[in-house]
Amino acid sequence: MAPVDPSAHAADFNADPYPFYAALRATGPVHRLELGGTRSWVVVGHDEAREALAHPALSKDWIGSDFPGDPQVPAVARNMLDADPPHHTRLRRLVAREFTARRVESLRPRVQRITDGLLDAMEGLPGRRGDLVREFAVPLPMTVICELLGVPDLDRERFRYWSGEIVAPLDGAGADPRALEEMTAFLAELVAAKAGDPGEDLLSALIRTRDEDGGRLSPDELIGMAFLLLVAGHETTVNLIGNGVRALLAHPDQLAALRADPDGLMEGAVEEMLRYDGPVQHATYRFAAADLELGGVRIESGSSVLVALGAAGRDPGRYAEPGPEVFDIRRTGPGHLAFGHGIHYCLGAPLARMEGRIAIRSLLERFPDLAEDPDAGPRDWLPGILMRGVSRLPLHW
Numbered sequence: 001m002a003p004v005d006p007s008a009h010a011a012d013f014n015a016d017p018y019p020f021y022a023a024l025r026a027t028g029p030v031h032r033l034e035l036g037g038t039r040s041w042v043v044v045g046h047d048e049a050r051e052a053l054a055h056p057a058l059s060k061d062w063i064g065s066d067f068p069g070d071p072q073v074p075a076v077a078r079n080m081l082d083a084d085p086p087h088h089t090r091l092r093r094l095v096a097r098e099f100t101a102r103r104v105e106s107l108r109p110r111v112q113r114i115t116d117g118l119l120d121a122m123e124g125l126p127g128r129r130g131d132l133v134r135e136f137a138v139p140l141p142m143t144v145i146c147e148l149l150g151v152p153d154l155d156r157e158r159f160r161y162w163s164g165e166i167v168a169p170l171d172g173a174g175a176d177p178r179a180l181e182e183m184t185a186f187l188a189e190l191v192a193a194k195a196g197d198p199g200e201d202l203l204s205a206l207i208r209t210r211d212e213d214g215g216r217l218s219p220d221e222l223i224g225m226a227f228l229l230l231v232a233g234h235e236t237t238v239n240l241i242g243n244g245v246r247a248l249l250a251h252p253d254q255l256a257a258l259r260a261d262p263d264g265l266m267e268g269a270v271e272e273m274l275r276y277d278g279p280v281q282h283a284t285y286r287f288a289a290a291d292l293e294l295g296g297v298r299i300e301s302g303s304s305v306l307v308a309l310g311a312a313g314r315d316p317g318r319y320a321e322p323g324p325e326v327f328d329i330r331r332t333g334p335g336h337l338a339f340g341h342g343i344h345y346c347l348g349a350p351l352a353r354m355e356g357r358i359a360i361r362s363l364l365e366r367f368p369d370l371a372e373d374p375d376a377g378p379r380d381w382l383p384g385i386l387m388r389g390v391s392r393l394p395l396h397w
C-alpha cells in the first residue's frame, strides 16, 4: 500500500480536507501515512476509528514505552492524554468530579455573564465589525478555563503562541523549542505560587488532593495537568464557535431555522457542528504495543496510528440520510466521535457543549444581522493537521 501524505496537499488540505478523506475512504478505512518520515497509519472509516480509539493494543504512553522520543520528557507531557491505565485512571479520577455535567451546570450563570460582556464590547466596536475569533471565540473559553483553574492574569497572546507552537504542528515541523521551555517555566511558577497561597480554584484543589492511596500529584504531574486543561480547555472550543458560525453563515436556511427555534434546535445544532466540521480533526497519536489488525489491515507493533475524527464524521456508511456532506441541524440518528471515544473520551465535553450552546445562542440573539465581512480577503486556515479552523473570522454585526 503506497503511503499517503496530506502535507503534499497542505494548502488545499487545510482549506478543505474532506474530499481528501472521501477519496481515501473510498479505497479503504485504514491507510499508510507519510508524516515526518515515521511509520504511521491513518484511520478514516467511522467504525474503525471507534475501534482504534478504544483498542487495548494501542497505547498512549510513549514515555513508558520503547517508542522513539526525547528521553528528557517535558513535564507538560506527563498528562493523562499521554498515559495508559493504571496511571491514566489515577490522573483522570483526580479531576473527573470537577467536570461532571452537574458541576459544569453550576458554571452556567458565569459563562453567560462572560458571554454577555464580550457581546457588549463587540457592540461598541467602530462600524460594528471585527474578527469574531479575537473578539469572542478566543476570550470566552479562555476566560472560563482560566477562572476555573485560578489563573487570573494569564498573558493570553503569549499563552496562545506557546500552545499553538506545541500543539499545532503534529509532525514536529517548525515548532519553536523555546515555547515548550517557556510554557513549562510559566506553569512551574504558577503551581509554586498556588502551593504557597492556595485559593478556591481547581489548581489549588488539585495541589491539596490526595488520591485513594494517599499519594499526591507530583509537581510534574501538576504542571502536566495544568497544561492539558489550559490547552484542551480553550483551543478546541474556540474552533467549535468559529467553525459553527462559519457553517451557519454558509447555510442560510439552517441559520434561519435555528434563529426561529433556538430552544428546540440549539442542542442538535451544536452536535451537527461537531460532526460536520469538528475542531479536533485527528485524535492524538496512538502507538501499537503489539501487532494488531484494524479494518483488514495489519498494523505492526511499534507503528503509530492517527485517527481522523473529521473523516469519521463524514463516513457515508454511518451518516446515510441525509448524506454526510449535508449540514443539517435537525439530523437525528447516530452520534459522532468529535470528543473521541473510550477511556480518553473528552473530559471537558459537558463544559464545551455548554459553552458552545450559550455562545452561539447569545451571538445570534444579540446580532440579527450577523454576516461575513465582504472585504475579508482569503481565509486564514490554521496550520497542522490536529486543529481545524480559521485564525481570523472577519464579520459585521
Ligand code: HEM
Residues within 6 Å of the ligand: 053, 080, 081, 082, 092, 228, 229, 232, 233, 234, 236, 237, 240, 278, 279, 280, 283, 284, 285, 309, 337, 338, 339, 340, 341, 343, 344, 345, 346, 347, 348, 349, 351, 352, 353
Ligand atoms: C469542542 C471542544 C472540544 C473538543 C472537540 C474536544 C475533543 C477532545 C478529544 C477528541 C479528545 C480525545 C483525544 C484522544 O483520544 O486522542 C479530548 C480529550 C480531552 N479533552 Fe477535550 N475537547 C474539547 C473541549 C475540552 C474542554 C473545554 C476541556 C476542559 C477542560 C477538555 C479537556 C480534555 C481532556 C482533559 C482530555 C483528555 C482526557 C483523557 O485523556 O482521559 N476538552 N478532547
